[in-house]
Amino acid sequence: MTFTHGSMVLAAGRSSSVIDAIGWWGAVAMIGTAIVYGMTLLVFSYRAPRARRRAHEAALRMIDGLENADQMGYPTIVVLVPCLNEATVIEASIRRLLAIPTRQLDILVIDDASNDGTAAVLDSIQDPRVNVIHRVPPFAQRGKGDALNDALRHVRRRYRDLPAEGVVVGVMDADGRLDPEGITTARLAFLDPKVGAVQLGVRINNRFHSALARMQDMEFVIFTEIFQKGRRHLGSVGMGGNGQFVRLSALNSLGERPWSDTLTEDFDLGIRLNASGWTNEFSAEAVVHQQGVTSLRRLLRQRARWFQGNLQASRLIRYTVREQHGRSRTDSLYQMLSPYLVLATSLLTASFVVALVAVALAGSDGTERSWMWLVLAYVLAFGPAVIYGIRYWRIERRNGFGFVRGFLYSHLYVLYSMLGYIAGWWAIVRTVFGRTGWQKTKRESESREAIVGTGAEIAELKVKPA
Secondary structure, eight states: OOHHHHHHHHHHHHHHHHHHHHHHHHHHHHHHHHHHHHHHHHTTTOOOOOHHHHHHHHHHTTTTTTTSSSGGGGOOOEEEEEEEEEETTHHHHHHHHHHHHSSSSSEEEEEEOOOOSSHHHHHHHOTTTTEEEEOOSSSSSHHHHHHHHHHHHHHHHHTTTGGGGEEEEEOOOOOOOETTTHHHHHHHHSSSSTTEEEEEEETTTTTSHHHHHHHHHHHHHIIIIIIHHHTTTOOOOOSSSSSSEEEEEHHHTTTTTOOOOOOOHHHHHHHHHHTOOEEEEEEEEEEEEEOOOOOOHHHHHHHHHHHHHHHHGGHHHHHHHHHHOHHHHHHHHHHHHHHHHHHHHHHHHHHHHHHHHHHHHHGGGGGGOHHHHHHHHHHHHHHHHHHHHHHOOOOOOOGGOOOHHHHHHHHHHHHHHHHHHHHHHHHHHHHHOOOOOOOOOOOOOOOGTSSSOTTTGOOOOOOOOO
C-alpha cells in the first residue's frame, strides 16, 4: 500500500514536471517567435522589395515630363466616406479633400441615418464633386461594411462605361484628413496593373495634446512603418479602414458585396485580396490624419470592438489555407491567430508578475539571491519597444520630439500595449455570449486651427521615390 502510494506521488511529480517544462518551453517559443518576427520585419522595412522598386521607377519614368499625375487621365478615383453622427468632424474632412488640386476625384458620402445634424452639414456643402447618399431605416446602421457595399452599387452604376481597372475606390473615415499628395501617391501605385489595393499611413492629429493620443500615434507608426512596410516583402500587406484605396476590378473579383459584415471589414478585405492574387501595396509617402481617443474607457471599448472583429476573421483561415501560398499565407495566418497569442501573452504576463512577487517575498528573509534574470526579463519585455521607439523618434523629431522623451515613451508604450489584454478578454466574453453590437466611438470637437490645412500646405504636390 505504501509502495503504491509512493508510486502515485512520484508519477504526479513527474507529470507536474512535464507540464512545467511544456509551459516553460512554450513561453520561450512564443516570446522568441514574436521577437524574431518583429525584428525581421524591422529589417525588411528599411528597403522596398526589388519588384516594387522597379515598378515604382517605371511609373516615375511614365509620368516624367508631366506636370502632375492628372495628365495621364488614369485612374479615376472616387472616395467613399461613411458617417454616422459625425457633425463635429465631417465638414472639415470633406473640405480637406476638396482642397486637393486634382481632377477626376469624386466624393461619395454615406450618411447612415445620422440624427445629430450630419445630414444638414453635408447638404450645405455645395460642390459638384460631392454626392451624398442618405440611408434610412430599416436599411441603415447595419455596420460599416454594409454601408460601403451599398455605396459600391452606386459607383458601379455611375462608372459602368469605364473599365473597372481604371476606377479606384477610396475609403476615408469621417475624421480622416488626407495629405495633399495622397491622391497622387495612390495613382502612382496603381500604374502597376498587379496592384489591387493601396493602404496609406495613418497618424493621430491630436498627439500633441494628449499622452493617450501620443501612444496611439506610436502604435500606428510602428504598425505602418515597420510591420506594413515589412509585409511588402511577404505579400501580406493589410488594409485599414482609413486611407484605403482599392481598384474596382479587385473589388469585383471578391463578389457583389466585397466588404464583410464583421466588426473589422477592412482586415477581412485585406486578407481576401491577398488570397485572390492581387498585390496589396503600402505607401508612407502620404498619410491620413485621424482623431485619437483621449478617454481610457472609450479607447478600451474601441479596442475590444477591433479585437472581436479580429476574432471573427478566424472564419477566413480555411479560405486562406486553400487560396494563398508561401510566405503570404503563413503571415496571413499569423495575423489571424494573433488575437489568441495576445490572450496567451496576457496569461504569461500575469504568471510573471506572480513569480516576481513570490521571489521578492522569498528574498525578504535576508537570503542572498541573484537578480540577473530581471535584466533578461527587462530586455525581452522592453527591448523591442525601445528599438521601435527609436524608429518613431526619427520620424517625429522634426516636430520637437526629443530622444530622451522617445526612450521614456517606449517604456510607457509597453504598458499601453497591455490594455490589449483587457480589451481581448472583454471581446472574448462578448463573443461567448453572442454579443456583436457596439456603440460607435464618439468624436471630440476640434478647434478651427486643427481642422483644415492652409493653402500653402496644399499648394505643391510632391511624390518621393518608394
